[in-house]
Amino acid sequence: MVSFEIVRGDITRFPAEVIVNAANKYLEHGGGVAYAIAKAAAGDPVEYIRISKKALMEQIGKDFIEHGEVVVTPALRLEKPGIKHVIHTVGPYCGGIWDEDKKEKLRKAILGALRKAEELGVKTIAFPAVSAGIYGCPLEEVVKTFKEVVKEFGKEAKSVEKVYLVLYSERDYERVLKALAV
């Protein structure tokens, strides 16, 4: 049984064994949570981009990832709160539009990270609201998709026990709580 919990917080300080980055396909970490993770992990975000791109070539064999493909990088300075790995995944770009295609791409992005966490043998994994920031997917739909995918993943999980969705802003957190209450 895998449990799913929505919490408010900063993922760069979240005590899960794995944190997930809402990356772009080239792992450039230019803004949003990706920049925050790159800066917190390596001090210099440019250095973490270099590490990520090297890992991308080694693990995927090309210079970009598709939805569902993921790359693992070391936690470096993030080891302080107990983080062991960062898994980079790419969600869909929505620009305010939500449909079955976006949902399927997000599903793949979430499931890819969960399966990699399983491979890494960890018990806890924390996600940001992938695609709900710069990529402009509706937060409520993103949260709903997370809940469904974690439930689906529960049938195959052996190692992973706890999945967190870490919402950064108080506003997002309140919004989600309200949406879930109805």
Ligand code: ADP
């Ligand atoms: P995307 O391009 O996939 O939309 P963003 O980084 O723009 O990714 O945003 C994804 C989500 O991550 C947004 O809801 C944003 O508020 C949130 N976020 C930004 N910084 C952090 C952080 N330090 N911890 C957790 N979530 C964060």
